[in-house]
Amino acid sequence: MFTKVLVANRGEIACRIIQSCQLLGIKAVAIYSEADRDALHVHLAEEAYEVGPARVFESYLNIDKILAVAKEAKVNAIHPGYGFLSENPDFATRCHEEGIVFVGPSPETMMLMGDKVSARNHMKKAGVPVIPGSVEPIASVDEAVTFAEEQGYPVMLKAAAGGGGIGMEKAGDKEQLKKAFQSNQRRAMNYFSSGSLYIEKALESPRHIEVQIIGDRGGNVIHLGERDCSIQRRHQKVIEEAPALDLSEGLLQRLRKAAIQAAKSLQYENAGTLEFLVENDDFYFLEMNTRLQVEHPVTEEVTGVDIVREQLNVAAGEALGIDQSRVQMQGHAIETRIYAEDPKTFFPSPGTIDVFDIPEGECIRLDTGVQSGTEVTPHYDPLLAKLIVSGKSREDTIEKLQETLKGCNIQGLKTNIPFLREVTNHPDYTAGKITINFVNDHF
Amino acid sequence: MAKIEASMAGNLWKVLKQKGDTVKAGEEVAILESMKMEIPVEAETAGEVKAVMKAEGEFVDEGEALFEIE
Numbered sequence: 422m423f424t425k426v427l428v429a430n431r432g433e434i435a436c437r438i439i440q441s442c443q444l445l446g447i448k449a450v451a452i453y454s455e456a457d458r459d460a461l462h463v464h465l466a467e468e469a470y471e472v473g474p475a476r477v478f479e480s481y482l483n484i485d486k487i488l489a490v491a492k493e494a495k496v497n498a499i500h501p502g503y504g505f506l507s508e509n510p511d512f513a514t515r516c517h518e519e520g521i522v523f524v525g526p527s528p529e530t531m532m533l534m535g536d537k538v539s540a541r542n543h544m545k546k547a548g549v550p551v552i553p554g555s556v557e558p559i560a561s562v563d564e565a566v567t568f569a570e571e572q573g574y575p576v577m578l579k580a581a582a583g584g585g586g587i588g589m590e591k592a593g594d595k596e597q598l599k600k601a602f603q604s605n606q607r608r609a610m611n612y613f614s615s616g617s618l619y620i621e622k623a624l625e626s627p628r629h630i631e632v633q634i635i636g637d638r639g640g641n642v643i644h645l646g647e648r649d650c651s652i653q654r655r656h657q658k659v660i661e662e663a664p665a666l667d668l669s670e671g672l673l674q675r676l677r678k679a680a681i682q683a684a685k686s687l688q689y690e691n692a693g694t695l696e697f698l699v700e701n702d703d704f705y706f707l708e709m710n711t712r713l714q715v716e717h718p719v720t721e722e723v724t725g726v727d728i729v730r731e732q733l734n735v736a737a738g739e740a741l742g743i744d745q746s747r748v749q750m751q752g753h754a755i756e757t758r759i760y761a762e763d764p765k766t767f768f769p770s771p772g773t774i775d776v777f778d779i780p781e782g783e784c785i786r787l788d789t790g791v792q793s794g795t796e797v798t799p800h801y802d803p804l805l806a807k808l809i810v811s812g813k814s815r816e817d818t819i820e821k822l823q824e825t826l827k828g829c830n831i832q833g834l835k836t837n838i839p840f841l842r843e844v845t846n847h848p849d850y851t852a853g854k855i856t857i858n859f860v861n862d863h864f
Numbered sequence: 865m866a867k868i869e870a871s872m873a874g875n876l877w878k879v880l881k882q883k884g885d886t887v888k889a890g891e892e893v894a895i896l897e898s899m900k901m902e903i904p905v906e907a908e909t910a911g912e913v914k915a916v917m918k919a920e921g922e923f924v925d926e927g928e929a930l931f932e933i934e
Contacts (some may be wrong), residue, residue: 769901
């Protein structure tokens with residue numbers, strides 16, 4: 422096992438990883454930008470190094486600087502968390518070249534899955550169902566229109582190198598498609614340095630269901646069940662839960678089989694997630710995230726598996742600590758993402774947190790990187806905390822979650838807590854009538 | 865002379881109008897990026913752009929003037 426790991430991230434996920442490292446007796450090294458000098462993750466780690474100004478390209482995405490710190494601190498491995506460099510094959514390659522273990526899959530796998538077009542084509546070959554879509558990136562508006570007219574509207578335009586809901590837009594007719602093409606190409610170029618777009622047939626009201634998998638160097642791959650991540654705003658998840666409700670046994674088996682088949686076809690090592698859209702009793706591959714995901718805690722709560730711990734074990738060359746027959750799912754867990762944003766418009770709301778008071782309890786888990794007094798800057802994403810509540814059943818969990826959200830008190834900036842309260846009290850939500858259109862349909 | 869100000873702190877990602885351009889009320893004149901979200905900046909009144917006060921890529925604070933309109 423490693424003795425020292427650098428955590429190349431910030432916020433709640435850096436804190437989460439540092440805590441798992443410490444439980445394993447691994448020294449954690451934090452990095453921080455000038456804007457994060459006083460951040461919680463900096464204080465939690467055994468050592469911390471500044472890596473540059475607030476802007477992400479100069480700090481958290483500054484590969485040279487981060488590797489220089491890793492060498493200076495003499496770490497064995499780098500855990501990238503999610504976002505930032507977590508799915509960057511160049512970074513993973515550079516780590517390998519420097520003799521530092523990258524906690525994640527191989528750069529080749531990241532590259533293959535990072536491009537949505539190559540990922541779709543690979544999955545098709547691996548026998549995983551994919552939504553009808555373009556086989557190659559589309560070069561022009563005319564090509565997009567031809568596809569849409571052949572397949573029928575609505576269609577979904579996506580950035581081939583995209584993620585986080587950026588560069589993704591649904592179009593219901595030709596005019597909308599033309600407009601979406603221009604704006605998405607610009608966005609894709611700015612965010613991902615590639616204006617490459619592809620197009621898919623859009624489903625009417627699917628659910629977003631994903632399967633957590635983890636593999637080791639010996640070729641063992643297990644799944645840790647499903648998460649339902651259908652409650653989204655701006656194509657970004659807000660509430661996730663495990664297990665996913667109301668999926669037939671047959672569908673569950675097919676989803677899990679497809680996820681394992683996909684991972685094995687990639688000789689996948691480390692934690693990963695296969696994302697699917699599910700409509701009626703059918704499912705379609707959406708994308709694979711080759712990293713730890715924001716919503717991993719709900720899976721941890723129902724399976725009892727510490728995913729970060731398994732990631733570190735596997736990266737250190739050890740075999741998975743559990744086999745499939747020992748993965749048992751018990752109870753229910755729901756995660757709500759607390760964002761610094763206006764609860765009505767979902768517009769960002771940076772500022773200083775004057776009061777940060779979240780109820781505590783046996784069934785409540787809070788993953789956060791902030792506290793009272795933290796300044797939340799416009800430089801990074803608005804996620805303040807993840808509130809995860811567990812219970813015996815979904816009903817029981819929702820009741821506890823409603824109580825907990827009622828007791829949350831965050832002052833100094835706007836948060837989406839009023840929105841989370843409204844969703845979790847909505848009769849369609851409590852009845853489990855959720856699809857990816859839930860927020861658009863009800864709010 | 866009217867000013868178009870940044871509605872919140874963020875990175876000035878795109879400047880869509882140049883000096884000499886005319887703008888309509890409600891027209892998008894720039895895009896701010898804050899907390900990984902794009903925020904369009906719109907002109908409140910119609911007029912001609914007399915000055916562009918910030919460059920793309922610059923960090924701006926809430927209320928900072930981005931354009932002068934006449």
